[in-house]
Amino acid sequence: MLTYTIRRLLIAIPTLLFISFVIFMLLELAPGDPLADQPLTVPPEVREKMRIALGLDQPGWVRYLLWLKQFFWTEPLYMIDGWLGTSFSEGGQRIISWQFRSPAMDVIWQRLPQTLWVVGLAYLVGVIIALPIGIISAYRQYSWFDQIGTFVSMIGFSVPTFFTGVVLIIIFAVKLQWFPSIYDTTLEVTDAASFWKQVKQMIMPVTVLALFNASQISRFMRASMLDNLGQDYVRTARAKGMSEKVVVLKHVLRNSLIPVVTVIALGIPTIFGGAIITEQVFKVNGLGQLLIVAIYANDLPMVQTLTFMFAFLTVMFNLIADILYGVLDPRIRYD
Amino acid sequence: MTELSAQKVDQALKPPRNQWWDVWDQFKTHKGALAGLFIFVAIILAVTVGPWIWSIDPTYVDIRARNQGPSLAHPFGTDQLGRDLLARLMAGGKVSIAVGMTAMLLSLFLGTLIGVVAGFFKRVEGFLMGMTDLFLSLPLLPLLLLMVTLFREPLSQRFGPETGIFFLIVFAIGVTSWMQTARIVRGEVLALKEREYVLAARSIGTPSRRMVMRHILPNVMSPIMVSATLGIANAIITESALSFLGLGFPPDFPTWGRILFDAVDQMQLYPIRVILPGVAISLTVLSVNYIGDGLRDALDPRIRGR
Numbered sequence: 001m002l003t004y005t006i007r008r009l010l011i012a013i014p015t016l017l018f019i020s021f022v023i024f025m026l027l028e029l030a031p032g033d034p035l036a037d038q039p040l041t042v043p044p045e046v047r048e049k050m051r052i053a054l055g056l057d058q059p060g061w062v063r064y065l066l067w068l069k070q071f072f073w074t075e076p077l078y079m080i081d082g083w084l085g086t087s088f089s090e091g092g093q094r095i096i097s098w099q100f101r102s103p104a105m106d107v108i109w110q111r112l113p114q115t116l117w118v119v120g121l122a123y124l125v126g127v128i129i130a131l132p133i134g135i136i137s138a139y140r141q142y143s144w145f146d147q148i149g150t151f152v153s154m155i156g157f158s159v160p161t162f163f164t165g166v167v168l169i170i171i172f173a174v175k176l177q178w179f180p181s182i183y184d185t186t187l188e189v190t191d192a193a194s195f196w197k198q199v200k201q202m203i204m205p206v207t208v209l210a211l212f213n214a215s216q217i218s219r220f221m222r223a224s225m226l227d228n229l230g231q232d233y234v235r236t237a238r239a240k241g242m243s244e245k246v247v248v249l250k251h252v253l254r255n256s257l258i259p260v261v262t263v264i265a266l267g268i269p270t271i272f273g274g275a276i277i278t279e280q281v282f283k284v285n286g287l288g289q290l291l292i293v294a295i296y297a298n299d300l301p302m303v304q305t306l307t308f309m310f311a312f313l314t315v316m317f318n319l320i321a322d323i324l325y326g327v328l329d330p331r332i333r334y335d
Numbered sequence: 336m337t338e339l340s341a342q343k344v345d346q347a348l349k350p351p352r353n354q355w356w357d358v359w360d361q362f363k364t365h366k367g368a369l370a371g372l373f374i375f376v377a378i379i380l381a382v383t384v385g386p387w388i389w390s391i392d393p394t395y396v397d398i399r400a401r402n403q404g405p406s407l408a409h410p411f412g413t414d415q416l417g418r419d420l421l422a423r424l425m426a427g428g429k430v431s432i433a434v435g436m437t438a439m440l441l442s443l444f445l446g447t448l449i450g451v452v453a454g455f456f457k458r459v460e461g462f463l464m465g466m467t468d469l470f471l472s473l474p475l476l477p478l479l480l481l482m483v484t485l486f487r488e489p490l491s492q493r494f495g496p497e498t499g500i501f502f503l504i505v506f507a508i509g510v511t512s513w514m515q516t517a518r519i520v521r522g523e524v525l526a527l528k529e530r531e532y533v534l535a536a537r538s539i540g541t542p543s544r545r546m547v548m549r550h551i552l553p554n555v556m557s558p559i560m561v562s563a564t565l566g567i568a569n570a571i572i573t574e575s576a577l578s579f580l581g582l583g584f585p586p587d588f589p590t591w592g593r594i595l596f597d598a599v600d601q602m603q604l605y606p607i608r609v610i611l612p613g614v615a616i617s618l619t620v621l622s623v624n625y626i627g628d629g630l631r632d633a634l635d636p637r638i639r640g641r
Contacts, residue, residue: 019469154367154624157624158617162579166602292480295481303481313474314474
């Protein structure tokens with residue numbers, strides 16, 4: 001198991017390097033000009049100076065290596081400095097976002113809490129409602145509960161989140177006026193009233209995403225339970241005279257959770273990147289919205305850093321899912 | 336006695352029933368799938384034949400008739416420029432479904448090619464599956480956004496705004512969605528390769544190319560067909576999501592996602608303009624998903640006849 005983990009970690013390094021290279025090349029080949037939105041009155045020699053200030057006069061591979069160094073060396077050092085108060089990173093050049101004129105990582109840290117709160121909570125809620133639905137649907141296969149559950153989850157992953165979001169806004173924000181339609185990120189929770197306000201503005205985005213996540217996870221849970229319910233060991237457990245509760249909730253559920261846990265782990269990176277659309281609908285200024293704004297503004301360092309962070313999380317959670325699978329299921333041994 | 340044997344002879348002389356009829360029989364028992372098929376065919380008819388019957392130009396601007404509610408002249412009302420919403424929905428649906436179908440075909444082609452080659456030729460298996468895993472670990476939506484934004488200008492200059500962006504979106508969706516198909520097909524091919532009839536074919540000297548075309552491909556058709564339905568659903572959702580983020584087709588070129596995006600600004604006053612394209616997208620995707628569900632059951636011989 002340990003050798004497997006180490007081997008996978010070692011494979012992850014060239015994978016991540018390759019992905020970062022692909023992202024860099026994509027941005028490099030793109031014809032967009034980062035100075036395109038500067039006013040036309042800027043004289044050409046000043047424009048040239050701006051270009052040099054942004055480092056655009058260097059050849060591509062120099063900028064790529066510089067970015068690698070900044071991302072993997074300077075930025076972590078800055079993080080350590082921030083935590084421990086040391087000064088390892090003295091003089092190191094950080095990744096500067098072109099549109100914010102400040103270090104890209106600082107902006108990302110500012111945006112992270114919003115994304116984590118809204119999208120993370122939605123994922124948690126989704127998992128919590130998906131598991132019981134999946135279990136009951138499988139245990140009472142083809143019952144009315146199962147039929148309705150299947151239908152609702154079919155709708156859940158067929159209806160795009162931007163549409164559910166907009167419909168919820170029309171019903172609850174415009175017609176009933178229960179919740180605000182725009183997420184107010186400047187709100188600080190200090191007392192009960194502001195806490196209630198925060199809850200109110202989070203309800204809709206969390207509902208939209210939770211419905212979407214729950215519909216997928218409950219399908220997996222149901223399929224996995226159905227696979228296990230037909231196994232011989234279930235019959236044995238019943239024949240031993242165990243109560244139905246123990247059979248289902250101890251024997252079957254534990255075995256069924258193995259693939260589901262890995263599916264849940266695989267979905268975690270989408271918390272950071274996949275909610276781009278929902279953040280856009282409810283105007284939550286999280287990471288997804290940051291990426292869209294950066295793409296529009298041709299802010300290449302920010303786009304590169306964010307996209308690579310999403311890739312990093314995806315690769316890592318793929319790895320965690322694979323390892324979890326081996327840890328949870330003793331029948332699977334990688335080495 | 337003689338009657339019975341005559342019946343038997345009759346049955347034996349009848350040409351064997353095509354297996355697709357068995358699939359159809361099983362498919363028919365799935366109520367949701369049947370309803371899905373019906374709705375999907377209806378939507379396709381509406382967007383292809385519809386514009387011939389409802390012949391208002393979807394881009395015709397009639398500023399005096401803007402923001403109208405439903406009426407006889409405009410059953411779904413008009414938008415902020417006085418364009419007929421029904422005509423726009425039909426034109427938009429044609430583009431959305433065309434994008435979905437083409438992107439699905441591209442992704443199926445890539446997935447099947449890579450899956451079959453990886454499963455059949457041992458030498459390239461490691462490389463191809465490594466590439467599949469690599470693609471699976473890419474953050475797809477951000478990359479898709481990136482590709483579409485970065486390359487829309489040069490492509491729309493070269494091929495014209497509509498065709499250029501059509502190609503771009505189809506290509507972007509196609510190259511980011513083939514991995515599941517490739518994995519499934521490879522698994523099937525690996526299992527098929529061990530079967531006796533493949534051994535028999537090999538022993539009479541069938542070349543690899545014909546082996547794949549005649550013996551392997553027809554037998555991996557069923558998982559491919561199921562991925563095809565899921566692929567259409569995925570491509571339609573992705574296209575409308577791109578349009579919704581304002582990164583899809585140009586503004587004067589309606590697609591369902593674009594109509595929805597344009598209507599969001601005024602959703603407080605005219606919610607119907609948001610609801611209609613959204614319902615169209617959802618209904619299409621839902622029906623396609625149900626068809627896929629039914630197909631999966633129908634193509635699985637283990638549960639056929641139950």
